[in-house]
Amino acid sequence: MKNILLLAIIVSSLATAQEIKLDGSIITSTTGFEENLLKENKNITVISKETLEKKDYKNVEEVLRDAPNVMVQETYFGPVIDLRGNGERAISRVKVLVDGIGINPIDESMGTLPINTIPVNSIERIEIIPGGGAVLNGSGTAGGVVNVITKSTARKNYFTSSYGNMSYDTNKASFGGGYNITDRLYMNMGYSYLKGNGYRNDDDREEGSFTGGFDYKISDRQRIRIQGTKFRGNQDTSNPINKELLAQNRKAAGFPVESNSDRESYSLDHEFKVNDKFTVLTTLYDQRYKRNFVENSVMDYEMEMPKKKSVFVPNMNAQMDGRFDEKSKGAKIRGKYIYDRGELVLGYDYNKTKLKRSSLITATGDKYDYIMGPIKLPTVIKPVDVSVNVDNDIFKETNGFYGLNRYNLTEKLQLTTGLRYEHSSYGGTRSSVSNINTSYPNYMGGKPIKINKTRVAEDKKSSDNFAGEIGLNYSYSDTGSIYTRYERGFISPMPGQITDKDQKGEYKPNNLKSETSDTLEVGVKDFIGNSFLSWSVFTTFTEDEISLIQGSVHNPATKWWSYKNLGKTRRIGTELFAEQYFGNLTLNQGITYVNTKITKGDYKGDKVPMAPEGKLTLGANYKITEKLTSGVTFNYVGKSTVREFDKKDNTFKTNISGYHFTDLTVQYKVNEYFTVSGGINNIFNNNYNYSETRDSAIPAPGRNYYLSGAISL
Template sequence: MMKKLLVLLTILSSIIAYAEDTIELEQTTVKGSKTSDYTAPPKEQKNTFVITQERIREKNYKNVEDILRDAPGVVVQNTAFGPRIDMRGSGEKSLSRVKVLVDGISINPTEETMASLPINAIPVESIKKIEIIPGGGATLYGSGSVGGVVSISTNSNVTRDNFFMDLNYGSYDNRNFGFAGGYNFNKNLYVNYGFSYLNSEDYREHEEKENKIYLLGFDYKINAKNRFRFQTRFSDIKQDSSNQIPVEELKNNRRKAGLNMDIDTKDKSYTFDYEYRPTQNLTLSTSLYKQEQDRDINTESIDDIKIIASNRRFSHITQEKIFYDVKSEMQAKFEEDKKGMKIKAKYDYNLIGDNPSETIVGFDYQTSTNKRNSLVQSETLKNYYDSAIGGFRNLDSTDRSPIINKVNMKMTKKSSGIYAFNKLGLTDKVDMTLGGRVEKTQYNGYRENGPNVMPFVSPEKKRIDTDEKLTNYAGELGFLYKYNDTGRIYTRYERGFVTPFGNQLTDKVHDTELKNKQAGIIVPPSVNVASKYVANNLKSEKTDTFEIGFRDYIWGSSISTSFFLTDTTDEITLISSGVTNPAVNRWKYRNIGKTRRIGIEFEAEQNIGKFRFNQSLTLVNTKVLKSNEEARIEKGDRVPMVPRLKATLGVKYNFTDRLSGYLNYVYLAKQESRELRENPDISKDDIVIKHTIGGHGTLEAGLSYKPDNYSDIKIGAKNILSNKYNLRETSLEALPAPERNYYLQLNVRF
């Protein structure tokens, strides 16, 4: 498959030599207008891939997740609690290494356990463009941008009236309706709005989901020097879904549902931006924001519970009791409250001759509080298997009880950073960027576990308090050379960092220090599902990135290529149970001594007559330079959950001015994971195993017909070849991806 894919990519790329028409060259830098964009990032020296509103509306995208699955260099990871965005080999730690911005404000969660990245809480109809900025950004954005930045711009400050509407129906009774628009009440006041509703069954049996998203805001120009903007966004996403099922069961029925898992996620977002331009060259801006997320999770688990305990009072003799197929339920509530402020001053000037330069100084502050309350309770344990007699026995009535586990957690993370960024025009062909940042982070909170109840075990409440402070530094230096009107080459170095999430500072491990209810000379009991929280002394990651790249328009084709090397010291990695149900899942966070990522990013597009071709290829080779023996991560190993290759191939053909068709192929290579597995001796800690997740490719095709200049009808199919692959999997369980499915869509635009 890999050889065929590379051959196909070579053939399509070679077509550029015969290209006849010209196309618009994609931007090398992220550009913003002083009059229309409060939050435009400065002109960094790196390749940026821009997904325009027109490209988004060419296909059947129900949400931002669908858009990014097709995007070059972006890997969308599927979790039970929502998507995660991976760039440049960020792997399982993508939430803390890739930053997602909406109108300049980060929407990344500030904790990781059962966390949700609310990219699907943004109506597709309201999106103006998406900028994908691979690699780095620590100077401007601080922690969380080592892998890259995804910047989503909405129609919140468009200067003309607009209206978009989508009506969609697809396989599995997928019904989706959305609209967004904006209206200029006068020359100073612009109001924007949006709404999206989705109701659908899922690929697996007895599953369905319902999404509601509301958006409202305005942009007001006080005078030529002052303007402000206020935006609100609300969403309610309900998933009546189920857990992964054993791999063997999946082979017999891919659509079989697992044990129940219901998730209700509510997001609220408020953003206020103010801009003041005292002179033509100086712009002062302030952003205040508040984000809230509430998640209610109800899920089930069926497990075999093993208890080793004394078989009678005052005895050193132990007995293994196995309770088969014990059903448990978990009810959990998660709350995140995030508030922040961004202050920035930007000054434009000419340093040397008429060559434009700019200097930005800024201050960021954010405080976030995460709360969790959860209860896991099993049915009452009554009958057990006694290996000594080879049969079942009844538990003594005084020992009968359910297994109950309670968790209460509150963690506050405060961060403040000050930075300076300079883009200097040295000549009309050479630019230099130089920047630095200092960021301080403070953690305060606690995590309580218990009082936990189970047979033979004395109930006990355990608490861990967290009070830590970190100081990190970032900096960058880059050069860009414009060797002709369309071509440019750049090189840059960045020193970055990644601070841990608050929840990453503790591990959930097997509790091997249980106490017996009875007194005397008694062997302490052991229970395979008993867990506790322990501190792990996790450190911040430190990264060094070297990058060189170019972008040009050659022989009728736009081409961009980047080569990068990133060394990470003390990289944070997660080792979790192969059983993904959160009711019984355990995990450990560890610092890998040192890792290295070397990669190539290639993207090209050609217009040839009625055809448009596009190709992208991302290769990432990861390697552990210094090992962590406990995590079974050895020198020379690959970094967990990082696919080595992602490739996209696309073609669009215009049959007439109103009828067009497209084909799109996406391939993702295999990846490795690390899992905790129950030790055969349950009196000891879990062991770590390796698992390989296979690669897969999907092909999509569609037709688009425009009855007039304002509407568009689309029909198409996804995963045409019905490839069987999994959205997520462990060595024990998996969640299957849908096979071939169809859609019909109506778009209206004014």
């Protein structure tokens, strides 16, 4: 509490933060074409290039942690972006785009968002649309859309180069530039490199990313843009550690996890202005994301034997070797026609994503308990070797058709209507091979025990879904507007969700269907005096929510699961963003509150797991002199719950407390071209965790520092 009171004093007097000025902003995430932000009937936040340059962010994850309405979850396989309380399902309910192209995986269990493969120095802006986007983007937008817009979309001459040193022996270097070689040809390229240790013992990482392309004006009415990105990274870290050990040493390492990832993406955009009223945009893309990891742990294993006998082996030294290779190709065609009283956008989307995922689990032990029905015999000292090899070869193919119309009922009142039809087919092959080698107890002859089980399942299904929206936006003044909207969205199943695994280890198809969501929202945006205000109130109801029922969760070798449309949830909340301008001082505040509730299903009455109740951001930016700027940001993330399982597969809830952190930044502009930046993150050295359960957690860094210099031409 003392830290929060001290922060309030600092913010009231000087400080710095996410300076997000929306007046005159142009966005592309609502129609696929450039639109004026203040005309939108959605609560949209734009993180500008200027905001990104005020703090030496290592990756996009850090940027979004500072955004006023974004929650970032640190999951077992990487960061997940959450908007409006989607919690553990956020990876399939919030769509993340790069220049309008989706990067969400088609697998929830081992999938992750490759947002940290996007170099921060290549970003022009980030557009955040909570709770909207189903007509334009299809399945998986119930929570909203985050669109990262890169500098390759703007034909500006620029050159930037920077170098920074951070805590934990981390160094970061980058350069980028774009140049109009002729009146028709524009080229751009950039490179970013980071190497250093992490906050926890034995953590280290090394990563590099290259991006480049060109934009060519074929004629006054046609242009073509080709862009490519290549990322490669290696990271050594560790899994969650027991909280009792963490209390003694925040930097203590858990069992080691080694991973490496490669991502490459290529896109081609063609713009054709048929005439002054009709424009057609075509995008073709091809992207691939590979991720490999090796994780060490200790696990228990129980194996079924013939004639109702079983062997239980505790505390086996185990290793999981995982492989993830996802390829995605697609096309987006959209046309915009401007008529006397509005505009009409028609579009077609195609995407096919293939994923090959494998995991090899090996475990060894030197003793086991032999069980014959209800009788447990004395512990046996025998070597035990277990291996389980799981392979998934799955796909999802989608065709979507949509129309979005904006009609000016009067000079001040605009009606927006939209409709989308989407057909998806998905499925693939699963296989599992289990091998167990040991021997019977000596008093039973000591004969070898060799068990081999092979299971294969193949399934393919399809779904047809509709999305729609209708809304009004009333501009009651030159700067202010009030809006209301209704949106119907959907989430079609992922290919890995249409096959269950029963408690005997056999694969079985299920009858999973798409879930649907209905969102109602009312909001207002306005400039009042020297202040900007954006406020919305919303509610979302989800039907047939996909629920995962599982058991033996503490043992990946014997884990079983079932997907069912059991869930029904309700989310009610509000979002407020305000910014005030007082000469050299800019203050801003962001408040997000979401009340979630499961209203149907096995967990009726519970809150949505891993969904924080809200977020508070406070910030200020003070220009001390023409060259020196200083500031502070404060973020508070509310409490949440985690659903866990004990070793008998009984569920229980763990309440996770809220946390806060405060960052201080300073910028000094040496001259027109050179700027020095420094900062202290988590200046009060608060202990909080990126992820947490009842017994274990992954700690967030304590107080840390950075110093960097940047050249801009």
